[in-house]
Amino acid sequence: MNVMLYSMEIAMVLSGLGILMLDLGTPARGKRDLGYLAAFLMSLLLLQSVFMPEVQDGFSLLSSGHSITEGPGYKLDAFARYFKHLFLLAAILVLLMAVDFAGTLRARLAEFFALVLFALTGMSAAASATNFITLFVSIELITVSFYVLTSFQRGQMRSLEAGVKYLILGAAASAVLVYGIALVYGATGSMEFAALGKACPSAEHDHLLRLGLLLVIAGLGFKIAAFPFQIWVPDVYQGAPAPVTAFLAVGSKAAGFALLMRLCHHLRPDLRELTLTVLAALAGATILYGSLCALRQRNLKRLFGYAGIASAGYLLLGLLALNAQPGASPSGAQGCHAMMFYLAGYLIAVMAAFTVLCHLDGEDEDLSVLAGLHARSPLLATVLTLSVVSMAGLPPLMGFLGKFLLLQSAFEVLSPHPAQLWLMVVALGGVVISLYYYFGILRAIYWGGGISPGRPAGESEAITVPPLARLLLIACGLILLWVGIFPQALLEWLGDAVALFR
Amino acid sequence: MSPLTLIWLVPLLMALVLLALPARHTGLIRRLTLVATLLPLLASVLVFATLESAPAGRGTLATAWAAARSQSPQFNEAAAPLEVQYQFKYTERTQWMPSLGIGYHVGVDGLSAALLLMATLVAFAAACCARDVTARQKEFHVLLLLMAGGISGAFVSLDLFGMYLFHELALVPTFIMIGVWGRGENRNYAAYKVTLYLSAGAILVLAGLIGLAQFCRATYPSSELSGYNLLELYRMLSETHGTGLGEGLRPLILPALLLGFGILVSLWPFHTWAPLAYASAPTATAMMHAGVIKKFGLYGMIRVVLPLQPFADATYFWWHLLLALGLASLLWSGLVAMRQKDLTGMLGYSSVAHMGFVFLGIASLNLVGLAGAVLVMVAHGLLAALSFGLAGHLHAQCRTLEMARLGGLLREMPFVGTALLMALLAGCGVPGFANFAGEITVLFGLWKSQPAATVLACWAALIISAVYMLRAVRQVLHGPTPAVHQAYVDATTWNERLPYVLLLGALLLLGVFPRLITQKMNRCYQPTMTDKGLHAAHPAPR
Amino acid sequence: MTDIGLPHYLVVSAGLFCTGLLAVLLHRGLIEMYMGLELMLNGANLALVAFSRFHGNLDGQLMVFFTITVAAAEVAVGLALIVALYRQRQSTDATDITSLKL
């Protein structure tokens, strides 16, 4: 049994616990440094994993020299490794954002950082899950840590309310998930995803399996905020503190999609037919719901919530490609390839946007908070513009390539059966509708709030951005622009990450 | 490094340089912008001039200079076979996204060289006319350079993905420019309307391109052909005669592309954004948009949709539809222009009407009509830029463009008045200007296949355009000067007059020597557009 | 009397699951909703144990261990949250906490 296989998760948990221990010793002033420490540890882990991958599978204690990447319910392949790096990057950005955001969190900073690390552990475990037990455990680890994180600002009613809502609905979803797992286990007799590939002995087994599968998809649907289960997103995004919302929007959604990808990969051809129709319906409805609701939205966080729902819809399009052809197929790989690229772009854009939000003083994040931002702080304005335009999917930024790849794989799947034309129309329409609210943000920055260009911006004071955050923002902006124009490096890296599906 | 890369790269790099400059050096910023638009202009003039003698295939400024002197077309051994077959010059090809099969591939033939020259000239004129922007010049000039670089790149790129990407660069700048520096009270509505219309058109085009690429990969599963390269698309179409374009969603590729490009160019039912946008945009943006960015849709139609014609749709249904819509935009916008009270509103609708001519030229499906369409595109680009530039100057002086409240400006401002008079006369097709040459060629081209439509087009070209243009001249330039008015300042200094003189000169030069363009146009080989092929496919009525 | 087979257990677990679900939907109090949630989880556990017995391998029971521990964690965190809410709002009624909307 190769212990090193789980070294990344172990490292994350140990550093979380370490932070908690250190918290006893550090004086009140030093609490922020814990955040920097946590971020530093995670970046160490990230660098190690990127540049020295053989540490994980190289010197396995008992095995005969060749690297074992398999464990019970756990698999560390290029696909999992890519997602782990995504989650590590997200966690680092959230930790640094939380340090600057510490002013509003006030008490118990160490617990905040520790919980972020625990949630990170859950996500990286989810990336490697190959059986339902690991799936359930990782999902629950993420959810429970987010219960606490969303309600972290005890003093404010909003945070508590968000926490409670997320708690009740999250618990209901996980109950549905467990029941689904039970039925699938009942039908296939084994917890492994691979078991889904075998044929069912009898008809009612098959019927049970279908019901179980639908319930599992429903449970995961809650995580990725797909249409019927996205009702919690706006309130929780608005109530939770900004770093948590960002982490929730990116981390838990990516974990949900990683699990769905692995799950769909193992499905039997007739099950694939079922999931194809289900996911097509979900995708169309999610895009429509997310785009339409955001049109009239004035609150920034809720706006990003609805935008997140819409992007979940687009990601589901990628998932369709996986289910179109039986077994491993080039178009399936292309679908996942597009999803993973889109997730990377989405992560950086959301993190940049929320970092900017943290630095905007303004209790209720209404659009008018952004008024005159171009004058008050050109850096924040430019980075927010870049992230919004990338989310809108306009060239030459990363988001455009993500959406382009998704549309390409969706078209690959849909062109043989013209009946699915409505989905293409909805997807294209969604992009156009989304421009309305994304450009509403641009309008708020550059000429919103009745600030005519002539009026000197001196009245509303300039925002000073701390040096580390400034560096972070510039880095995010540059990544969005650079990868948008020269994506070849990332595309190749994704190429072998998707080898599993080809 | 082919001169074409230089043409679109210089403005974008200068935009980055300007970003670094502090905002208070407005003079320096304006001069740098002028330089950043002048260099591409000179390069595109050189490219246009030496187009015949330059060797097909890879070419740099040095080979262009040598070709210019030697006057004899040399053979360039490094040229790729496809580039030689389709006579693309000054090409350059590098890897960009090999795993997606998308490469950076630029090249120019008669059609794109003419449009490129017009684009860079209008960009330079727009940079000169950006003088009337007083607030936040730095951001304005950065966005203007972004637009100029983007559209030049779109005209030279032979890779459909690159062409799309370059064109989309202009979307966000347009929104911000109309919103921040726009005119009139409903500029917010105008900004949103323009952006949503253009992105809807662009997304349709993207869907069409993806479909096309997917069709290419389906017919050539083995080769690493990506389907986004234009030349490979031509080769594939001529080899397989588009057999696979029938099943699945593929019959929708042609209409999607046609509709998408149509929306980008304000085809009739989707044209309401154009007049509103040009009326409320600042001068430079209106010049760039009405003059150049609008022509991308037409360029795309000629480059991508026209070669699909004989295969994708044997019944010519879509082309008859395009003809009908083109005729509708010609007549409808002309008639609506007669009722406009605002000068820029009238100019906006007249530019929609002129686009009607180009649609007719394209829908006539023969080389004569196509040559006319290109001529009208180039001529209208110069004319729209000139008239919106002058309208901008008038707006700066009289604070209003309500035609009823203006009058007798020919006496107040002799230079600007004469220039506007010549622009409006060129608009209604007076010979000597390039518009007439283009319109008459389109009419000749169209008569063969659709005599009835041509009669209506003649009526629109001669009568309707004369009525609204002369009505504008009568109200704005002629007649007694209005009672209440302060002294209007005419464009006296040279750098104020330069853009107008340049544009007028180009209009007159192309009006007297349209051969400069048509000669290069005929040389540019349209894969399926040989007259024999077309006439066989499209029998003349008699 | 026929011996108790797998379907019987499934019916009971489905019954438990549905009653839990109805409890969550109908009750306004947060605590009652929370009880409903636990009921749904235990319904699922019952199904898992039944299938594990029926299939003869222990995976199902292994899963039950994890579900129980997770449910425990959830309860701990949930109740702490509801207590904090009560201290803030003096009521655990779902209809009071509607400040985040639209």
Place this chain on the structure above:
Amino acid sequence: MPESLLITLPWLVLLAPLAAAVAILLRGRMSSASSAALSIGGVLLSFIGSVGLWVACRGKGVPEHPLIWLQAGDALAAGSLTLSFGFKLDDLSLWMLLVVTGVASLIHIYSWGYMREDRAIPRYFAGLSLFTFSMLGIVMAGNLVQLFIFWELVGVSSYLLIGHWFERPRAADAAKKALIINRVGDLGFLIGILMVWSITGTVGLGALAEKLAVNPELLGTSATLAGLLIFCGCVGKSAQFPLHVWLPDAMEGPTPVSALIHAATMVAAGVYLLCRVFFLFTPDALHVISWVGGGTALLAALIALQQDDLKRVLAYSTLSQLGFMVMAVGLGAPSAAMFHLSTHAFFKALLFLAAGSVIRALHHQQDIWKMGGLRSRMPVTFWCFLIGTLALGGLPPLGGFFSKDEILAHALTHNRPLFAVGVCVALLSALYMFRVVLVVFGGASRDVAAGRAKESPAIMWVPMLILAALSAGSGALVAVDHPFGVFPSEIHPPRLASLWAMLCGTLALLLGAALAWRFYRGAAVDPLPLQWGVLARTMRQRFYFDELYLWLNRWSHELLSHMSDFAERWLIAGAGVRGASGLALFAGSALRLLQSGNLQTYALWMAAGLLLLLYLFL
């Protein structure tokens, strides 16, 4: 004349005025004297060149060297279009060159005197030169498209000249009206060209003539239609019956402009076009043309009788004489038409210049009933005006007699009713011309300004004397055989017919003069309205054509534009765009209401979603 000179001379003749116009425009603030000198120099250069060409090439014609102007479609295929720029100089165009440049030079010199105190002389002379360039372009055009190009340029330059005093609303409106109505005519002309091109494949005049000579039935059924469409161009430019309303309003421009454009050259271009493409017309096309010409002549003569404005009388008289020429072409006698065109150019220019000197002397007073008794005060102008009137009326030794009677002879042999119309027009012409002579120059001066009128300076009456001599001597042309080139199927009328025509013509002149003497000798006010009542009033109101066209326009063009503007604002922009975006925004706000904030409803929505999912996909 050496070969190379033969090639460059036509270019010199054509481009000299253009060079003058461009020089004046580019120079910006140029002094009036230098701009006048440039312009007059340019037109004189053209005149000398034309004389040289006429002398060298009469009978032989000049070899054609067309330059390719525009070439679309691959050259060899049938559908391709090759438009070239070349000159067709045969006897017809050479003679027309002489007439145009001659009259234009005299008028340029006269304008220098007439426009002395105007504020915008450079702009005036630039316009004049531009007009001369375009007119020469029409005369020398080698193919139909080139002819159409200069046809439009002539229209535009007349627009600029009529609207010279653009501050005056009436002048600006008149200019706009003139150009738009011209373009209505040009529409027909363009469609005609397109039709001819699509059938024969070429627009070159020479090539067309050969093709039709080889196969007369080439144009087949649409030959008449093509001919009539091209005739529309002439109707528009020469202000024939349906499109004649713009010429009288064009009198708003300066008088030399009226003289040059609306008497001698521009309006004659239409007749020249008919002669140039005479081989295209089929017999029944010619029949229509003759009746349109006759109708216009009669109508204009009637209207001229009751006009009080001196220049308007002359304008309607021009209309009537043009009708005469078009009738001549219609009767199959283009050389008679050209003969009358030449003589008419001289004496009508003379009449306009004389009218100009009268108007300038009376400080821009144009109403003839405010003049009178100018015979003694302005003797030279009086005698010139009298010679012009007699030439127009057709007094035997003068030019008008020969040209008009040749037309009447043709009318007699071919179309008796038209002969009657012709004689009646001759009578009416004499009547309204002598009415003007008697009212303006005879009797006592009816106004203080007329009392103090002085003779115009030499620079004005010298060109008038030259024109008087020309119009008197132009009759000699009858002696020259085929001065205007040979035309197919043109037969000379028998001796008896021409004698009989001469007799009737002279009789009509004498009768008209007598009637005028009886009505207008010493008359203080116009007696005709009292005697002829309603007929006089309708003639004074120009048969209400202006009102008719206004009504017609309002119910066609304006109605269409109102409808499309309404539909644009409400249907496309309103219902289409705002509707769609409104729907999306409404759907957005409706869906947002789902987020009621209540936890229970959320749980309910989730459960409902789950059940829906299961129901749909199980």
